[in-house]
Amino acid sequence: xxxxxxxxxxxxxxxxxxxxxxxxxxxxxxxxxxxxxxxxxxxxxxxxxxxxxxxxxxxxxxxxxxxxxxxxxxxxxxxxxxxxxxxxxxxxxxxxxxxxxxxxxxxxxxxxxxxxxxxxxxxxxxxxxxxxxxxxxxxxxxxxxxxxxxxxxxxxxxxxxxxxxxxxxxxxxxxxxxxxxxxxxxxxxxxxxxxxxxxxxxxxxxxxxxxxxxxxxxxxxxxxxxxxxxxxxxxxxxxxxxxxxxxxxxxxxxxxxxxxxxxxxxxxxxxxxxxxxxxxxxxxxxxxxxxxxxxxxxxxxxxxxxxxxxxxxxxxxxxxxxxxxxxxxxxxxxxxxxxxxxxxxxxxxxxxxxxxxxxxxxxxxxxxxxxxxxxxxxxxxxxxxxxxxxxxxxxxxxxxxxxxxxxxxxxxxxxxxxxxxxxxxxxxxxxxxxxxxxxxxxxxxxxxxxxxxxxxxxxxxxxxxxxxxxxxxxxxxxxxxxxxxxxxxxxxxxxxxxxxxxxxxxxxxxxxxxxxxxxxxxxxxxxxxxxxxxxxxxxxxxxxxxxxxxxxxxxxxxxxxxxxxxxxxxxxxxxxxxxxxxxxxxxxxxxxxxxxxxxxxxxxxxxxxxxxxxxxxxxxxxxxxxxxxxxxxxxxxxxxxxxxxxxxxxxxxxxxxxxxxxxxxxxxxxxxxxxxxxxxxxxxxxxxxxxxxxxxxxxxxxxxxxxxxxxxxxxxxxxxxxxxxxxxxxxxxxxxxxxxxxxxxxxxx
Numbered sequence: 039x040x041x042x043x044x045x046x047x048x049x050x051x052x053x054x055x056x057x058x059x060x061x062x063x064x065x066x067x068x069x070x071x072x073x074x075x076x077x078x079x080x081x082x083x084x085x086x087x088x089x090x091x092x093x094x095x096x097x098x099x100x101x102x103x104x105x106x107x108x109x110x111x112x113x114x115x116x117x118x119x120x121x122x123x124x125x126x127x128x129x130x131x132x133x134x135x136x137x138x139x140x141x142x143x144x145x146x147x148x149x150x151x152x153x154x155x156x157x158x159x160x161x162x163x164x165x166x167x168x169x170x171x172x173x174x175x176x177x178x179x180x181x182x183x184x185x186x187x188x189x190x191x192x193x194x195x196x197x198x199x200x201x202x203x204x205x206x207x208x209x210x211x212x213x214x215x216x217x218x219x220x221x222x223x224x225x226x227x228x229x230x231x232x233x234x235x236x237x238x239x240x241x242x243x244x245x246x247x248x249x250x251x252x253x254x255x256x257x258x259x260x261x262x263x264x265x266x267x268x269x270x271x272x273x274x275x276x277x278x279x280x281x282x283x284x285x286x287x288x289x290x291x292x293x294x295x296x297x298x299x300x301x302x303x304x305x306x307x308x309x310x311x312x313x314x315x316x317x318x319x320x321x322x323x324x325x326x327x328x329x330x331x332x333x334x335x336x337x338x339x340x341x342x343x344x345x346x347x348x349x350x351x352x353x354x355x356x357x358x359x360x361x362x363x364x365x366x367x368x369x370x371x372x373x374x375x376x377x378x379x380x381x382x383x384x385x386x387x388x389x390x391x392x393x394x395x396x397x398x399x400x401x402x403x404x405x406x407x408x409x410x411x412x413x414x415x416x417x418x419x420x421x422x423x424x425x426x427x428x429x430x431x432x433x434x435x436x437x438x439x440x441x442x443x444x445x446x447x448x449x450x451x452x453x454x455x456x457x458x459x460x461x462x463x464x465x466x467x468x469x470x471x472x473x474x475x476x477x478x479x480x481x482x483x484x485x486x487x488x489x490x491x492x493x494x495x496x497x498x499x500x501x502x503x504x505x506x507x508x509x510x511x512x513x514x515x516x517x518x519x520x521x522x523x524x525x526x527x528x529x530x531x532x533x534x535x536x537x538x539x540x541x542x543x544x545x546x547x548x549x550x551x552x553x554x555x556x557x558x559x560x561x562x563x564x565x566x567x568x569x570x571x572x573x574x575x576x577x578x579x580x581x582x583x584x585x586x587x588x589x590x591x592x593x594x595x596x597x598x599x600x601x602x603x604x605x606x607x608x609x610x611x612x613x614x615x616x617x618x619x620x621x622x623x624x625x626x627x628x629x630x631x632x633x634x635x636x637x638x639x640x641x642x643x644x645x646x647x648x649x650x651x652x653x654x655x656x657x658x659x660x661x662x663x664x665x666x667x668x669x670x671x672x673x674x675x676x677x678x679x680x681x682x683x684x685x686x687x688x689x690x691x692x693x694x695x696x697x698x699x700x701x702x703x704x705x706x707x708x709x710x711x712x713x714x715x716x717x718x719x720x721x722x723x724x725x726x727x728x729x730x731x732x733x734x735x736x737x738x739x740x741x742x743x744x745x746x747x748x749x750x751x752x753x754x755x756x757x758x759x760x761x762x763x764x765x766x767x768x769x770x771x772x773x774x775x776x777x778x779x780x781x782x783x784x785x786x787x
Contacts, residue, residue: 067359071100071268073260073312074107076233076253077276078325081106082127082333083318086340087274088120094351096272097358097366100204102262104252107274108207108232109184112225115205116191124337126187132328135183138176140434144427146560147606149434154611155481155787156469157761161439161462176240177230178440182429184226186422190447196222198266206262207232208252209242217255218247219262235325260308270358273312274340275305276320313357314350318343329722380419382451389457394491395436398515399456402431420445420454428456435515437462437487462487470761471784475700479503481787501787505689506530513558521558527551533689536682536701539774543582545591547676550574553600565604572597575676589675596674598627598642608650612763613717613725613756615658618649621686627670627677640670640677646686646694658717664694665710667739679705681733684767685786697731698750698771700778706735708742723758729769748773759783 072091074084084107091098103111113123134141139159142150152159185192191201198204198221209218209231220228231242231249242249252259260271309315318340323332344351352362386405388396399405403424425443432441440459445452469481480502488494493515501507511525529549535542555569577591602623608614622645628634646664653659664686666679681696682703683689689702696703697713711733718726733748752769762785770777 067097068269068357069099069267070097070270070272070358071102071260071263071266072098072111073258073263073271073273073308074101074103074111075258075273075275075277076105076107076251077320078106078235079327079332080276080318080320080323080325080336081110082336083276083320083340083343084110084274085120085123085127086337086342087316087318087344088114088123089341090344090348090351091272092120094348094355095360095363095365096351096355097360098203100263100266100268102206102259102266103232104208104257104259105233105235108229108252112205112207112229113187115197115201115203116188116225117202127333128330130183135179136175136326136328138178141426141430142434144423144562145430145434146562147565147604148560151611152467152483155785156467156483157785158468160466162464162466175238177234178433181226181230182426182442184229185442185444186425188226189445191225192444193446194222194224197225204266206259206266208256208259208262209234209249210252210254211247212236212241212250213246213248217252218249219259254303256304256308258305258308260312261304264311270354271312272314272316272354273309274316274318276318314347314354316343316347331722380421381445383418383420384448384451384453387453387455389455391456391458394493395458398436398493399428399431402435403428420452432456432458435493437465469785469787471782471787473782474780476504479505479787504532520556521560523555523558525553531689533702536703539701539776541583541701543580543589545580546578547591548576548578550576563605563607566602568601570597570599591675594629594674596627596629597631598625600625613719613758614650614660615652616650618647620647621645627674634670635672637671640668640673642677643667643669644692656719660715660717662713662715663711664713666692666694668707673707679707679709681705681709688786696733696748696750696771697729697752698769698778699774700769700780703773706737708737708739709733709735710742711748725756725758727754727756728752
């Protein structure tokens with residue numbers, strides 16, 4: 039028993055001695071600073087280097103960075119380790135993050151459809167106090183992402199005392215061309231300023247300073263690490279080889295070269311004080327290479343470059359004053375839970391908003407509920423998705439140019455601060471397309487909010503091309519079930535109608551349409567609308583072929599009652615890989631609100647349903663069923679069933695697509711079809727499509743299957759561009775008995 043007691047005492051003394059030795063080593067060893075250069079997307083390679091530093095057991099006492107180096111370094115300093123950083127950058131949709139697009143996944147179908155029509159959108163301000171941020175990209179989504187990732191570190195902080203690892207980053211003040219070193223302040227703002235590439239991203243205005251990318255003054259800030267107290271400096275650069283004259287082409291190429299040349303400031307002096315420098319090979323990639331493949335390759339190249347210096351890292355550990363098997367205390371555990379974990383909400387705080395704005399957000403997101411004079415939090419938790427939805431709603435529904443949802447941690451929860459910036463006077467949209475049928479077309483939209491106690495929005499839309507359209511709409515957003523609207527639309531249509539592949543006649547006409555929709559529930563994936571419509575058809579001319587069917591065209595008024603349901607959960611408007619869409623509508627057409635040509639009105643029943651089924655990572659199968667039934671004694675020419683093309687309602691509101699038919703073809707009053715489409719993705723942005731379609735038609739419903747089956751086949755190739763899909767289609771059907779070719783670029787409108 040005594041022997042065991044003595045052994046226990048000896049063990050405790052040994053442990054205390056080892057702990058004292060460890061404390062001595064920790065106190066006496068040299069301090070290490072890690073320096074990460076700028077380089078845009080190429081800076082993803084820093085993550086690979088950090089992985090190896092962790093594997094080697096290199097202590098990190100200070101970290102400095104510029105541009106992308108400031109983002110990676112800042113996140114590392116607050117608790118993201120290399121593996122968590124790898125996970126974070128891979129899960130982002132960078133095509134969204136580095137633009138000013140709105141995240142409309144959780145907005146209404148009406149709002150979501152706009153991102154698949156327009157290629158350019160911007161907020162407008164008028165008057166003497168209008169502001170212009172400068173830069174193609176304002177950086178709203180970057181700022182929002184930084185705010186989410188830095189939850190708990192969004193207030194003004196001392197970067198040397200309040201972060202897990204002391205940190206500093208660099209920006210450039212273009213007022214006096216001076217270097218601005220951030221050792222304190224709001225971390226997300228400092229990171230955003232450090233990477234504001236001139237002309238590409240809007241600068242950050244802080245006091246009397248206008249801040250842009252720090253690489254213009256100090257792209258590799260080793261001197262900051264030395265000033266902070268680093269004895270040993272490990273640095274990473276990701277710049278490529280110097281460009282030759284023949285490599286510099288175009289405006290962007292010239293601008294890029296100007297930035298690259300300026301980014302050489304202080305580099306040689308800072309490399310001279312670096313103990314271990316790693317230059318990652320980033321050839322083949324540039325500052326905008328944010329694709330999944332590029333990120334994967336750049337992170338891997340960073341890791342490979344660091345592994346080539348493994349022996350030097352081990353020698354450096356001994357120079358630092360630690361043993362080969364030394365492992366530093368874990369200052370940066372896995373931290374991406376801030377992006378996925380739900381946090382308890384203690385209260386919501388509204389900044390720079392009117393009482394009407396507050397009530398709108400509380401109603402839409404069920405933030406509070408009232409019980410007499412008492413109000414308590416109804417939605418008692420929040421995650422990154424809800425943060426995103428709140429921010430988007432402030433920008434889309436309430437028309438704020440900038441909006442922020444940040445979390446202020448407290449002992450047992452968080453305070454949610456909803457802060458709004460300047461309100462937009464208007465939102466402008468522009469869409470462009472070209473195809474071999476109508477050639478060029480332009481779509482322009484302008485949204486103007488009205489100052490009212492209840493959020494009210496006006497929208498003007500104009501389409502210019504072979505078909506001309508002008509539309510004005512007024513929508514009210516009360517805190518209730520419905521969003522009533524009034525609209526007026528003018529269309530000037532010039533349409534060729536075909537029969538069995540041959541042009542039968544061309545009609546030029548004006549359509550005037552007014553619609554009142556008192557019941558309109560529009561929420562995320564679901565829309566329900568009921569209303570009354572007036573149409574006036576003014577036929578200007580008709581050019582018929584020699585064998586044309588005799589059709590008399592008389593100017594006429596029509597009144598119709600409409601009820602429609604629209605559901606769409608597809609993840610992409612054009613190339614979905616999951617989700618479904620369903621649309622059904624019933625309309626009752628009259629010429630005097632009751633009857634049509636003295637008889638019962640025309641009942642118009644239409645529906646379509648599509649489902650996306652994905653097999654593997656690239657192939658998607660999409661079955662679709664659709665049709666339209668016209669029940670009545672009289673069917674006006676302009677409302678008759680038509681098929682052709684790739685989209686519903688492209689030339690005419692009632693038009694239905696059919697594989698193999700490219701022109702507008704009349705079909706019988708009763709029409710049902712089934713389509714099966716196979717979609718295969720090649721790489722990131724290339725798609726091949728194969729469609730097969732069959733249909734039955736008849737003048738009477740009971741005769742639907744007594745007639746010849748329509749059959750069509752169609753193949754297509756598409757490439758996703760910033761202007762919309764670019765594609766070519768080749769098809770054939772037993773209706774036309776001839777192939778057709780169609781080429782188009784841009785979103786459909």
